[in-house]
Amino acid sequence: MRLTLTVNGIERTCDVHPLARLLDVLRRDLSLPGTKEGCGEGECGACSVFVDGKLVNSCLVPAMQVAGRDIQTIEGVAPSAELLDRVQEAFLRHGGAQCGICTPGMILAAKALLAEHPQPTMAQVREGLGGNLCRCTGYTKIFESVIAAAALPAIPPSAQPSALEEAKR
Amino acid sequence: MSHNLSDFVAQSVQTLPEALRLLAEPADPSLGPWRPLAGGTDLMVTLAAGTLPAGRYVDIWPLDELRGITVTDQAIELGALTTYTEIRQHAQLMTEFPLLGLAAKETGAIAIQNRGTIGGNIANASPAADTPPALLAYDAELELTSLSGVRTVAYSQFHSGYKQMDRRPGELITKVRLRRPPSDAPGRTVHYYRKVGTRAAQAISKVCLAAFARIDGARLLNIRLGLGSVAPTPLRCTRTESVLLSGPLDEALIRRAEATLAYECSPIDDVRSTSAYRRRVTLNLLRELLQQCRSDRRE
Amino acid sequence: MKQPHELREASVIGTSPPRKEGVAKVTGKAVYIDDLPVAGALYGVTVRSRVARGHLRGITYHPGVPWEDFHVVTAADIPGENTIALLEKDQPCLADQRINHPEEAVVLLAHPDRELCERARRLCELHIEPLPTVFDLDESLDGEVRVWGDDNILKQFSIDKGNVAEALATAPIIVEGDYATGAQEQLYIEPQGMVALASPKHGITVWGSLQCPYYVHKALATLFGFPKERVRIIQCETGGGFGGKEEYPSMLAAHAALLAWKARRPVKMIYDRHEDMLATTKRHPSRTRIRSGHDESGKLLALDIDFRLDGGAYMTLSPVVLSRGGLHASGPYHCDHVRIRARAAATNHPPHGAFRGFGAPQSVFAIERHLDKVAAQLGIDGAELRRRNFLAPGQTMATGQVVRDEIDLPELLDRALTMSDYARKRTEFARLNAESASRGTPIRKGIGLASFMHGAGFTGSGERYLASVVAVDATPQGTVRIRASSTEIGQGKDTVFTQIAQDVLGLPSHMIEVVRPDTAEVPDSGPTVASRTVMVVGKLVQSACQELRRKLSEGGLLGESYTPTEFASACDIFHQLGGVLRVESQYQQPTGIEWDDKTYKGDAYATYAWAVYVAEVTVDLTTYETRVDRFWALQDAGKIIHPVMAAGQIEGGVAQGIGFALYEKVVWKEGRMQNAQMTNYIMPTSLDVPDILVEFDDRATRLGTPAAHGPRGAKGIGELPLDGSAPAVASAVQHATGVLCGAVPMTPEDLMQALEAAR
Ligand SMILES: Cc1cc2nc3c(=O)[nH]c(=O)nc-3n(C[C@H](O)[C@H](O)[C@H](O)COP(=O)(O)OP(=O)(O)OC[C@H]3O[C@@H](n4cnc5c(N)ncnc54)[C@H](O)[C@@H]3O)c2cc1C
Ligand code: FES
Numbered sequence A: 001m002r003l004t005l006t007v008n009g010i011e012r013t014c015d016v017h018p019l020a021r022l023l024d025v026l027r028r029d030l031s032l033p034g035t036k037e038g039c040g041e042g043e044c045g046a047c048s049v050f051v052d053g054k055l056v057n058s059c060l061v062p063a064m065q066v067a068g069r070d071i072q073t074i075e076g077v078a079p080s081a082e083l084l085d086r087v088q089e090a091f092l093r094h095g096g097a098q099c100g101i102c103t104p105g106m107i108l109a110a111k112a113l114l115a116e117h118p119q120p121t122m123a124q125v126r127e128g129l130g131g132n133l134c135r136c137t138g139y140t141k142i143f144e145s146v147i148a149a150a151a152l153p154a155i156p157p158s159a160q161p162s163a164l165e166e167a168k169r
Numbered sequence B: 001m002s003h004n005l006s007d008f009v010a011q012s013v014q015t016l017p018e019a020l021r022l023l024a025e026p027a028d029p030s031l032g033p034w035r036p037l038a039g040g041t042d043l044m045v046t047l048a049a050g051t052l053p054a055g056r057y058v059d060i061w062p063l064d065e066l067r068g069i070t071v072t073d074q075a076i077e078l079g080a081l082t083t084y085t086e087i088r089q090h091a092q093l094m095t096e097f098p099l100l101g102l103a104a105k106e107t108g109a110i111a112i113q114n115r116g117t118i119g120g121n122i123a124n125a126s127p128a129a130d131t132p133p134a135l136l137a138y139d140a141e142l143e144l145t146s147l148s149g150v151r152t153v154a155y156s157q158f159h160s161g162y163k164q165m166d167r168r169p170g171e172l173i174t175k176v177r178l179r180r181p182p183s184d185a186p187g188r189t190v191h192y193y194r195k196v197g198t199r200a201a202q203a204i205s206k207v208c209l210a211a212f213a214r215i216d217g218a219r220l221l222n223i224r225l226g227l228g229s230v231a232p233t234p235l236r237c238t239r240t241e242s243v244l245l246s247g248p249l250d251e252a253l254i255r256r257a258e259a260t261l262a263y264e265c266s267p268i269d270d271v272r273s274t275s276a277y278r279r280r281v282t283l284n285l286l287r288e289l290l291q292q293c294r295s296d297r298r299e
Numbered sequence C: 001m002k003q004p005h006e007l008r009e010a011s012v013i014g015t016s017p018p019r020k021e022g023v024a025k026v027t028g029k030a031v032y033i034d035d036l037p038v039a040g041a042l043y044g045v046t047v048r049s050r051v052a053r054g055h056l057r058g059i060t061y062h063p064g065v066p067w068e069d070f071h072v073v074t075a076a077d078i079p080g081e082n083t084i085a086l087l088e089k090d091q092p093c094l095a096d097q098r099i100n101h102p103e104e105a106v107v108l109l110a111h112p113d114r115e116l117c118e119r120a121r122r123l124c125e126l127h128i129e130p131l132p133t134v135f136d137l138d139e140s141l142d143g144e145v146r147v148w149g150d151d152n153i154l155k156q157f158s159i160d161k162g163n164v165a166e167a168l169a170t171a172p173i174i175v176e177g178d179y180a181t182g183a184q185e186q187l188y189i190e191p192q193g194m195v196a197l198a199s200p201k202h203g204i205t206v207w208g209s210l211q212c213p214y215y216v217h218k219a220l221a222t223l224f225g226f227p228k229e230r231v232r233i234i235q236c237e238t239g240g241g242f243g244g245k246e247e248y249p250s251m252l253a254a255h256a257a258l259l260a261w262k263a264r265r266p267v268k269m270i271y272d273r274h275e276d277m278l279a280t281t282k283r284h285p286s287r288t289r290i291r292s293g294h295d296e297s298g299k300l301l302a303l304d305i306d307f308r309l310d311g312g313a314y315m316t317l318s319p320v321v322l323s324r325g326g327l328h329a330s331g332p333y334h335c336d337h338v339r340i341r342a343r344a345a346a347t348n349h350p351p352h353g354a355f356r357g358f359g360a361p362q363s364v365f366a367i368e369r370h371l372d373k374v375a376a377q378l379g380i381d382g383a384e385l386r387r388r389n390f391l392a393p394g395q396t397m398a399t400g401q402v403v404r405d406e407i408d409l410p411e412l413l414d415r416a417l418t419m420s421d422y423a424r425k426r427t428e429f430a431r432l433n434a435e436s437a438s439r440g441t442p443i444r445k446g447i448g449l450a451s452f453m454h455g456a457g458f459t460g461s462g463e464r465y466l467a468s469v470v471a472v473d474a475t476p477q478g479t480v481r482i483r484a485s486s487t488e489i490g491q492g493k494d495t496v497f498t499q500i501a502q503d504v505l506g507l508p509s510h511m512i513e514v515v516r517p518d519t520a521e522v523p524d525s526g527p528t529v530a531s532r533t534v535m536v537v538g539k540l541v542q543s544a545c546q547e548l549r550r551k552l553s554e555g556g557l558l559g560e561s562y563t564p565t566e567f568a569s570a571c572d573i574f575h576q577l578g579g580v581l582r583v584e585s586q587y588q589q590p591t592g593i594e595w596d597d598k599t600y601k602g603d604a605y606a607t608y609a610w611a612v613y614v615a616e617v618t619v620d621l622t623t624y625e626t627r628v629d630r631f632w633a634l635q636d637a638g639k640i641i642h643p644v645m646a647a648g649q650i651e652g653g654v655a656q657g658i659g660f661a662l663y664e665k666v667v668w669k670e671g672r673m674q675n676a677q678m679t680n681y682i683m684p685t686s687l688d689v690p691d692i693l694v695e696f697d698d699r700a701t702r703l704g705t706p707a708a709h710g711p712r713g714a715k716g717i718g719e720l721p722l723d724g725s726a727p728a729v730a731s732a733v734q735h736a737t738g739v740l741c742g743a744v745p746m747t748p749e750d751l752m753q754a755l756e757a758a759r
């Protein structure tokens, strides 16, 4: 089928099988490899993306169900090439990413969680990330990152020196 | 990745009649009949694993007429495409039929709850599914629709064997109906749900017990028990229920109920658990439930 | 040497800057192997044996795919030796006549269409005539069915100190116990993958997800019979390893390279989760029998340990895993009479291999559980029993190694007990449990602990044989490039090496570049394993940077203190003068370290990290489920270079240890994993992991004598948390339920069985 969808604000078109996994559409057909595959069975959450603002496992979403939909992937999370989203910023500062393979999915799950609970309790953080497996961190630093992100303004004021710059320095 | 997409045909529909027309088409000699695809959280897993039978799939996800939760005087009705997230967000459903909410909360994790549907959970007919015990405890009804009309079946009669069910060719599950009890129904109520999974999230049930009971003093006026993962199908434990209704809820009755339930369930050994564990824990859960019924605590 | 002025007061050592490659990781730009765009690549798949052992009698390619379009590789296509060269050449790259385990690779297929590859894989039938098998470790040792060598024994040794037989004969109290640990899957979230390029002119180039570029390099050079320079291995961003990407990547790289060589086109091989779990290595299952002799106070008089590992079908790294396991088997305790007998036996399981801790989690589990058994038998609290037996500086370990680390284990223990409020909880929970038991309610609480140590760096003479090298060079612009084969696998190597270089050179982080491991660009600094990266390779980074600085200052280009700009212009002038601004630093065994490989006597490790872990659990007897409520991890691992990342290592290791203790069970049938899906192999989720409180002590630095072996007194921490987590959890379960919990994983099913057996 000819599939048209919006990815990170840009309309994209490709020819795919209607049952092709959204994950493969993004990674292979649209060359957006930021979304990862850890299991292909809905279990690990590495493939998490937003479809119309809702968190889904892209390995379980058939292409036909995203025709005309609005997709956000990790590539579309940072507001610009110079700035990071507050969740990214917090992951960077608080050790939320180690090997980084779960990180794109984890960051999207964290964003979904903060949209639902702007000031989450620890229990809400744990539940919100329950579908995203991380083998490196033991989750502790990820929890800290999410809690820290909640305390940051949702849109980083450009004046604020970001960890991005610090990392560059 | 062990599937071959070229063996699969899939088509989207925009209206229910369109879907029903496709489902009514005679089976294709090589591709078989049309089968529904909803949130895909079961189907896409089997597709990727290479265990989904090749064939024709009709995508019912766009059918808004199968979405949503409606409340009438008599019942709360859930469209077959209602997701776990929608269930969790529905305050009245959560108050009146909390077991369903608990089942939804403990299903997979957020991303699965955003996509998995109640219709899919039922039709996938896994004995380990988590809403069926709740549906059995509330004696839910299913509405099945085909080109030849609408039919209602008691959910307790729906599953007939491992992955076998009373769904006729061409039929779609369209609604799940929960009858609201009269407000003057006697006794205090107990809603009990406990899923014993492999871990705390993203877990498949090893045993799951849901129960709804009315109790007056030392006697149960009514009780319905739904069990998951201990038989080839989700199991309504009618024999145990009759024992429990046969006298005052004392230790002797509890023991008889345990013995009956041990007989009524038929758990197996598999990669997730053992038959011995499932049987033992089933009985432990029953005891926990009955202790809750006996205690003064109001639900 | 004095510090450059900017850093004299505030060193970057001990601070936590953002991870060097962090921005790439949080923005999704980091390139992992499956993200690498490869024009014109073929997909490669592997046809594997379903049978555990047998003679390969033939291969049928059934119709159903255009076979003529496929590139097919079998053992006959291997240009050099058909082996994965590591310790011994017993493991073929592709099985030829004999099959020795399920999932053994026999045929490789490549085609541009990924789906067709899958179809072809199913149409390729192997005809295997089965042979008798052995899957049980002890049956293998009995040797009735011989599956490897003359006696199935991959490696054995013993460590002897004093006279155990005599000491046991006279000890007033003897305690015996059997302990076991299961296979554990590393379950890095990124499955294994490789891309290979082959050209007659340049040879083989492989990109991949891997921990040890030079292991792969050696394996491919042998497989192709190529000189070293015709093989090049490049690491991509690697999504976790934990030992799982230590030796297996050589196999996968070999497969991809063989296909690429045959097809003369790039080949990409990426395992899906199922294949990764079925075919790659896991932690060695273990069994340990301990007999110990004590006096009435619990003091250890004799320790007789029989430690056995199931190595699987080939040797791979089993001898080294066995060594580390054996060397940690007597724990951080002093005993004059010790005998440790260690054996690794072959079975028809897929080969077991490296996994964080490398044998130590198995043997530490046994000794720690045994001490709790002793404590229960003698009616002494477990913490007190340990205190009475701790090693102290100057005393000797089982190998005769004299403890030279600056340690005070009773002090470390006390701090852990205080942190966790152990003593109060110990009594309080016992009282609560007794009450619950009498009321017939199901909740039980427990608190337990483990004390242990982990040797940093390679075992014995390993580091001396490796003779690792690190190179450092500087560009005319003043960018310092660190060249080491150590890989970044999430542990933070890039960041820590940068900090070490900054510490010496006084430059900002952006002037330090850590070169991506690529065998054409970096020297062999040894594998990224054995908690050696910071201590051993980091030390080489430090000395190479010192050398670089010396080179510049000796030429008079750099003063005692300087600014980054001055450093850059010094480099520029040096280059203009035609100088080569590149230095190398090679490992030198510190003096005073003696080790004898044959007798297992001497200094097994240059230094150790020491730790006490405490776990608090709730057990619900309705479902027999154990929840770890809180976890305290206190360790002395020397100087901590990056506190956030170090804590992250511990937390991650504790979570894996909790998985090892309670959830992660490999279900075997005829040598094949039955639950090779993430749904059925249960690793902890965010809802299963407790609050983990991590603390570091650095007694040596506190006392003004930082540990000598690593940079600035650093030791190793990577593997440490795996050793103590499972026994601490098991100890708490014992406190809660009275069940000894001598085998892990202790699933609810196992706990139920144990409780019923105890009744
Ligand atoms: C990671 C993960 C975790 C999970 N955790 C749980 C859990 O905790 N508990 C649990 O119970 N389940 C769990 N599941 C299973 C799954 O999410 C549920 O069964 C879900 O409700 C299926 O709904 P769906 O819409 O996605 O079904 P689909 O996958 O679209 O369909 C499933 C089956 O139902 C049929 N079908 C769907 N809708 C209809 C209809 N209206 N009429 C007739 N037939 C229909 C389809 O033909 C198919 O055979 C999990 C799945 C994953 C991947
Ligand atoms: S890859 Fe989709 S959930 Fe793991």
Ligand code: FES
Pocket (backbone or CB within 6 Å): A096, A097, A098, A099, A100, A101, A102, A103, A133, A134, A135, A136, A137, C189, C239, C240, C490
């Ligand atoms: S950071 Fe490696 S899996 Fe999460």
